[in-house]
Amino acid sequence: MSGSCTDDRDRNRELELEYRSFSLPLAAPLETGDGTIESRDGFLVRIVDANHEGNPAPVGYGEATPLAGWTESLEDCRDALERAESAVQVDPETALETVSDQVAARHAITLALADLQATSRSTPLYQYLGNGPLVGRVPVNATVGSGSPAETAQEARAAVERGFKSCKLKVGQRSLETDLERIARTREAVGPDVELRVDANGAWTVAEATRALETLAEYDVSLLEQPLPAGSLDGHADLRRSVGEDGVAIGLDEGLLEHGVDAICDAGAADTVILKPMALGGIDVVRKIAAWVRMLDIEPIVTTTIDGVVARTGALHVAASIPDVPACGLATADLLADDLGNDPVLLENGSAVVPQAKGLGVEGVWDA
Ligand SMILES: O=C(O)CCC(=O)c1ccccc1C(=O)O
Numbered sequence: 001m002s003g004s005c006t007d008d009r010d011r012n013r014e015l016e017l018e019y020r021s022f023s024l025p026l027a028a029p030l031e032t033g034d035g036t037i038e039s040r041d042g043f044l045v046r047i048v049d050a051n052h053e054g055n056p057a058p059v060g061y062g063e064a065t066p067l068a069g070w071t072e073s074l075e076d077c078r079d080a081l082e083r084a085e086s087a088v089q090v091d092p093e094t095a096l097e098t099v100s101d102q103v104a105a106r107h108a109i110t111l112a113l114a115d116l117q118a119t120s121r122s123t124p125l126y127q128y129l130g131n132g133p134l135v136g137r138v139p140v141n142a143t144v145g146s147g148s149p150a151e152t153a154q155e156a157r158a159a160v161e162r163g164f165k166s167c168k169l170k171v172g173q174r175s176l177e178t179d180l181e182r183i184a185r186t187r188e189a190v191g192p193d194v195e196l197r198v199d200a201n202g203a204w205t206v207a208e209a210t211r212a213l214e215t216l217a218e219y220d221v222s223l224l225e226q227p228l229p230a231g232s233l234d235g236h237a238d239l240r241r242s243v244g245e246d247g248v249a250i251g252l253d254e255g256l257l258e259h260g261v262d263a264i265c266d267a268g269a270a271d272t273v274i275l276k277p278m279a280l281g282g283i284d285v286v287r288k289i290a291a292w293v294r295m296l297d298i299e300p301i302v303t304t305t306i307d308g309v310v311a312r313t314g315a316l317h318v319a320a321s322i323p324d325v326p327a328c329g330l331a332t333a334d335l336l337a338d339d340l341g342n343d344p345v346l347l348e349n350g351s352a353v354v355p356q357a358k359g360l361g362v363e364g365v366w367d368a
């Protein structure tokens with residue numbers, strides 16, 4: 001089946017999985033409503049088809065970069081990859097089963113298997129996944145941290161000068177008053193045509209979110225991501241009803257991880273869902289959710305968890321395989337001070353240029 005991460009086209013493959021640890025400091029700590037991220041530690045994974053005839057043997061890359069509160073711990077991720085290292089010699093399905101509860105590890109394996117398949121077929125990963133047309137670009141949003149009102153406005157302005165047409169501000173770290181001022185100052189700084197979004201990472205109460213929504217509407221903010229704690233499904237459904245059809249969209253991120261897509265749809269809790277391959281357990285999971293929510297008129301937005309180049313580029317391919325995907329949170333390379341290798345993805349005019357080489361299109365990460 002095309003687009004799945006396993007494939008029984010050639011049954012006499014002999015897959016070998018290896019992994020290496022890495023640590024990537026952030027350029028500056030990212031403060032979110034549910035914690036501060038200072039560095040991203042994880043594992044680079046590669047799967048080689050050792051039985052391949054001809055040289056060089058195809059290789060697929062994956063990345064497992066756990067994030068506290070979002071995925072399994074670094075230790076559990078390492079243990080899961082160790083299990084997968086043995087299991088993959090049986091077959092890929094078995095490897096995936098042994099890590100089914102470790103979302104970051106499972107993500108790495110789905111990505112490495114799909115990259116291997118796409119590379120073997122000399123197809124860009126997104127085309128292998130989506131079976132679809134050529135996609136040149138995916139629109140992306142700038143991710144703006146929790147600075148003062150002046151810093152926030154200045155950061156967003158700088159992003160717009162670099163070509164971004166959508167900016168997402170982190171909120172919920174400062175007082176509501178200050179956050180609303182940050183939004184007002186940012187709108188002033190970027191003008192009327194730039195899309196503004198905000199992400200509270202669950203930091204607000206219903207009363208705060210209700211108040212914030214008035215200001216968000218006033219400053220034409222299009223999306224409010226995870227205003228209330230993840231557990232609050234009915235709270236988000238109520239907010240959504242209070243905003244009405246053409247108002248600020250309500251997005252769920254942590255709430256999707258906690259409740260799953262069916263519960264969100266049943267409750268009517270979201271206009272938009274945030275799909276993080278690393279936190280949801282893999283690129284196959286994200287593609288399935290995206291296809292499902294689209295049928296229910298819910299928009300899928302693909303983002304990273306501030307990942308290295310392998311997972312970031314993987315997320316871009318996943319986004320490129322979703323027709324007409326809205327601006328995605330994939331412009332996170334600059335948040336890292338170091339990376340696993342060269343970034344094959346250019347940002348141009350507010351869009352990420354999708355690599356058209358075979359597979360992921362990421363090179364030299366294992367040698368680096
Ligand atoms: O969506 C973006 O712009 C970037 C990704 C992002 O904000 C993020 C990064 C790490 C952990 C959580 C989140 C989040 O969306 O809440």
Ligand SMILES: [Mg+2]
Nearest residue numbers: 199225253274
């Ligand atoms: Mg979020």
